[in-house]
Amino acid sequence: MIDSYVRWAILGITLATFITRSGPHLLGARLRIPPAFDAALRFAPACALAAIIAPDLVFTGDTLNLTLENPRWVAGVAAAVIFATSRSMIATIVGGMAFFWLLKAWFVG
Amino acid sequence: MSESSVIGAAATSPREAFRHGVRDLLPAAPGVFAWGLVTGVAMVKSGLGVPESIVMSLVAYAGSAQLAALPLMATFAPIWLIVVTAVIVNLRFVVYSVMTRQHFAGLSMNRRLWLGYLVGDIMFARFSALLERQPDYPHRIAYYFGGASCNWMWWQVSSIIGILAATRIPVSWGLELAGTLTLIALLVPLCRQWPVLAGASVAAATSVLAHGLPLRLGLALGIALGVATAVVVERGREEA
Numbered sequence: 001m002i003d004s005y006v007r008w009a010i011l012g013i014t015l016a017t018f019i020t021r022s023g024p025h026l027l028g029a030r031l032r033i034p035p036a037f038d039a040a041l042r043f044a045p046a047c048a049l050a051a052i053i054a055p056d057l058v059f060t061g062d063t064l065n066l067t068l069e070n071p072r073w074v075a076g077v078a079a080a081v082i083f084a085t086s087r088s089m090i091a092t093i094v095g096g097m098a099f100f101w102l103l104k105a106w107f108v109g
Numbered sequence: 110m111s112e113s114s115v116i117g118a119a120a121t122s123p124r125e126a127f128r129h130g131v132r133d134l135l136p137a138a139p140g141v142f143a144w145g146l147v148t149g150v151a152m153v154k155s156g157l158g159v160p161e162s163i164v165m166s167l168v169a170y171a172g173s174a175q176l177a178a179l180p181l182m183a184t185f186a187p188i189w190l191i192v193v194t195a196v197i198v199n200l201r202f203v204v205y206s207v208m209t210r211q212h213f214a215g216l217s218m219n220r221r222l223w224l225g226y227l228v229g230d231i232m233f234a235r236f237s238a239l240l241e242r243q244p245d246y247p248h249r250i251a252y253y254f255g256g257a258s259c260n261w262m263w264w265q266v267s268s269i270i271g272i273l274a275a276t277r278i279p280v281s282w283g284l285e286l287a288g289t290l291t292l293i294a295l296l297v298p299l300c301r302q303w304p305v306l307a308g309a310s311v312a313a314a315t316s317v318l319a320h321g322l323p324l325r326l327g328l329a330l331g332i333a334l335g336v337a338t339a340v341v342v343e344r345g346r347e348e349a
Contacts (some may be wrong), residue, residue, distance in 0.1 A: 012188050013165065013191065024203055025213065025224075026222070045197065045198055046305045047332045047339070049292050050308075062321075076289065089144055090139060093143060093294070096287070097286065100286055
């Protein structure tokens, strides 16, 4: 990656951290979250995560690939099931990667 | 997890409260460690250099935002979109900071900003649980600082181990996928409510269908339609 781009990106993420974590402490103590913003606060993080995860799993390069030759989406589904049943992040990561490697060895060789 | 905590015993000194905070965080430590390790590996495997990854980990201190930014950075998405995405993924910290603010009110601005920087999912949950059971807990700031600084250290150590180890791991292992799997582990518990599940599904589908749009705008579109769907579903359920 280009160095200056990476530097700006890191600066940008740092700014995002500062705004969200320390920002509320900068504002006066009486300020409350407006009700209209409340829905965004509750729903946006899950929507953002889903919108980031989905393309990362189903695209190989720029082509949509929902066959077993793309083991990433299967590993993703497996990871979701593992977390829903075990509530363990370690089991989710290890189990998901195990699915990924097994399918890759099986179908892609 | 809360069964093993020391909640219930009032601290007699800031030092003891600090120790309580550290002890209450320990049950979550293995999970934090695994998450940090994976974030470190994923940063390097997505193409970031080792020094850049370490700087990003230290200044951003936001695993989910860092992981979310990686696919965007890999495709040279515009910086503003990376900032907006990171803010959205971090929105939960706004809630945490708004809710902890009253407890830090007497402190200097400098200290409040540092305590804000240290807020995290786990320590916020512990702090809330403590104050719910013991609204008069003395030395609560020392308690918070103990757990939050311990979480920070644990996270940074595991991230840096991941970053350094990643250079020895072959690209063909596809370990950057572990970063996405971590995000799935964060997403699943959020989807226990119907409106969130509906919104997340629409966001995912939109983001995939609109993947061809320039500047990764499919992501922004997905989030907007997802939130709108969640709001509509919630209203429908309230009226039903």
